[in-house]
Amino acid sequence: MTLTGNIFKIQRFSLHDGPGIRTTVFLKGCPLRCGWCCNPESQRSGADLFFYRRLCIGCGACVAACPEGAINETTFEIDRGRCIGCGACAESCLMGAKELAGRHMTVDEVMAVARRDAVFYKNSGGGVTLCGGEPMVQKDFAIALLDALRAEGIRSAMESSACAGRRDLLEIAGHCDLILFDLKTLSEAKGKELGIDVGGVLETLSSLLDAGVQVVLRYAVIPGFNDSAEDRAAFLKTAKRLNIRNVNLLPFHRLGDGKYIALGRKYAYADVVTMQKSELFGLREQFEREGVSTVIEA
Numbered sequence: 319m320t321l322t323g324n325i326f327k328i329q330r331f332s333l334h335d336g337p338g339i340r341t342t343v344f345l346k347g348c349p350l351r352c353g354w355c356c357n358p359e360s361q362r363s364g365a366d367l368f369f370y371r372r373l374c375i376g377c378g379a380c381v382a383a384c385p386e387g388a389i390n391e392t393t394f395e396i397d398r399g400r401c402i403g404c405g406a407c408a409e410s411c412l413m414g415a416k417e418l419a420g421r422h423m424t425v426d427e428v429m430a431v432a433r434r435d436a437v438f439y440k441n442s443g444g445g446v447t448l449c450g451g452e453p454m455v456q457k458d459f460a461i462a463l464l465d466a467l468r469a470e471g472i473r474s475a476m477e478s479s480a481c482a483g484r485r486d487l488l489e490i491a492g493h494c495d496l497i498l499f500d501l502k503t504l505s506e507a508k509g510k511e512l513g514i515d516v517g518g519v520l521e522t523l524s525s526l527l528d529a530g531v532q533v534v535l536r537y538a539v540i541p542g543f544n545d546s547a548e549d550r551a552a553f554l555k556t557a558k559r560l561n562i563r564n565v566n567l568l569p570f571h572r573l574g575d576g577k578y579i580a581l582g583r584k585y586a587y588a589d590v591v592t593m594q595k596s597e598l599f600g601l602r603e604q605f606e607r608e609g610v611s612t613v614i615e616a
């Protein structure tokens with residue numbers, strides 16, 4: 319059987335998630351359910367169906383296409399209990415008001431997209447990044463894709479929160495050039511809220527560094543979760559203790575807001591104000607003073 323990955327987006331010409339110009343491949347599936355997640359369609363392994371009401375012109379094509387009778391013929395809303403994620407409604411909708419997130423692709427299919435920008439990777443020091451969700455959930459596919467990239471001289475990075483296990487992450491790190499390590503919290507109690515064993519995550523981080531893996535530590539600063547003075551000090555202390563040379567700070571934003579509505583889900587951070595980059599200037603200075611090269615990502 320041909321190996322496929324369940325992918326919900328491939329973004330070309332990205333300037334985030336690693337150095338230079340990148341193609342970012344977003345894989346579905348994540349063991350965590352962070353309330354601030356800006357890609358809620360990444361969390362489940364199964365297909366997710368968006369309904370963008372503002373695009374709907376009420377033509378009814380999706381109602382006729384649905385084999386499960388899961389679409390209301392007046393409101394065109396989805397009965398998510400009946401929906402099997404077949405995607406027939408999305409295919410029939412000419413307005414793009416219904417959209418299925420999640421498509422099985424082979425390594426060759428992803429490589430065909432990645433190859434298009436090879437010249438840009440070379441000139442900018444960029445490459446391909448695997449994001450999620452948590453790419454480790456699709457470990458075999460991730461390794462096969464990373465190997466295919468390496469075989470063609472395309473540099474690669476992978477984002478991970480390390481919650482899928484130390485051995486697996488160490489294994490996959492041997493197949494890519496950079497790990498973007500998402501450290502969610504250093505508080506055992508906060509970790510428990512997310513289902514993370516903070517001690518285990520730190521052991522994994524140490525093991526990667528001991529093995530000589532190139533790591534960028536990512537700290538997504540989330541109001542009310544990990545942004546207190548104690549939290550900030552704990553991140554800095556950990557970076558220093560582990561001799562981490564590169565940190566990315568990611569201010570909280572609400573770009574995923576509309577996705578929750580389109581998925582019929584409640585956004586736990588709907589009332590939380592987007593953080594300005596400038597709010598992290600002081601923290602960046604603190605890291606820099608300690609010799610840690612620090613970038614604030616948009």
Ligand code: SF4
Pocket residue numbers: 373374375376377378379380381394410411412413414415416
């Ligand atoms: S096919 Fe698209 S535009 Fe037509 S009713 Fe369905 S969602 Fe609305």
Ligand code: SF4
Pocket residue numbers: 367383384385386387388389396400401402403404405406407408
């Ligand atoms: S994905 Fe399939 S089952 Fe679900 S609403 Fe659309 S057509 Fe119906």
